[in-house]
Amino acid sequence: xxxxxxxxxxxxxxxxxxxxxxxxxxxxxxxxxxxxxxxxxxxxxxxxxxxxxxxxxxxxxxxxxxxxxxxxxxxxxxxxxxxxxxxxxxxxxxxxxxxxxxxxxxxxxxxxxxxxxxxxxxxxxxxxxxxxxxxxxxxxxxxxxxxxxxxxxxxxxxxxxxxxxxxxxxxxxxxxxxxxxxxxxxxxxxxxxxxxxxxxxxxxxxxxxxxxxxxxxxxxxxxxxxxxxxxxxxxx
Numbered sequence: 570x571x572x573x574x575x576x577x578x579x580x581x582x583x584x585x586x587x588x589x590x591x592x593x594x595x596x597x598x599x600x601x602x603x604x605x606x607x608x609x610x611x612x613x614x615x616x617x618x619x620x621x622x623x624x625x626x627x628x629x630x631x632x633x634x635x636x637x638x639x640x641x642x643x644x645x646x647x648x649x650x651x652x653x654x655x656x657x658x659x660x661x662x663x664x665x666x667x668x669x670x671x672x673x674x675x676x677x678x679x680x681x682x683x684x685x686x687x688x689x690x691x692x693x694x695x696x697x698x699x700x701x702x703x704x705x706x707x708x709x710x711x712x713x714x715x716x717x718x719x720x721x722x723x724x725x726x727x728x729x730x731x732x733x734x735x736x737x738x739x740x741x742x743x744x745x746x747x748x749x750x751x752x753x754x755x756x757x758x759x760x761x762x763x764x765x766x767x768x769x770x771x772x773x774x775x776x777x778x779x780x781x782x783x784x785x786x787x788x789x790x791x792x793x794x795x796x797x798x799x800x801x802x803x804x805x
Contacts, residue, residue: 571621581626581758588754596691600665601628604695607664608657615653626762628695630705633657651714658710662699665692701740703733703763704770723781730774737767 585594605628609619612633620634669692672685700708709729717725740763744756 573621573623578624578626584754584758590753590755593687593691594755596687597694598628600668600688600691600695603668604661604664604699605629605631607660611657611660612653615656617653617657626758648717651717655711655714658707658714661707662696665696665699668692698759701736703736703740703766704729705766709733726774726777730770733767733770737763 581594582591585591605622608631612619612631617633619631621632623630623632669689672689672692699706702712703709704713709732712732713725713729716728720728741760744760747753748756
């Protein structure tokens, strides 16, 4: 298993230190790691093997090594693999929901109310952030999986790309207003981080479109090659 740390995280730490928001940032990162453990456990239970773990500025990302046989097994119009991916994606936010319920039990932890509310707030933030219909966040992964099962791979990739883009534009507008009134640099950093993800996914999406178009041309060319022309219709 590979392990990687995104060096941009140190820039974020410095910025949050300067703005005196390091406590909430640290709390969110701690619960983001627990959130990702939910993905990891769910993936392992479903027979998926973690290939790479990467610590990013706003959480942790786990890449799973998919078994070849999982691409073959079909369920109706979809693929068993997509069902597994949806369950793994849902496991993260559900982990945060479970933590909130545990923290809400009065006698469970002997910690002061302020600390408890900060923990609950951190988990609510992670849930709301991750359920956004933006790929590769959990909400985007679930939505992509559902569209894949109903409409197929190419349609799912097309739809989720444009849905993610529209979601990010709306978030940018709302966040700009929030920054204006709240004067909170954290909101700006989150939006910058998401735009970075969108640009990365845009490159991947365009490369896949080129690949699909190339494959379609080759299939058409093969079909034309296999057409038998009657002798009387040939041009001498």
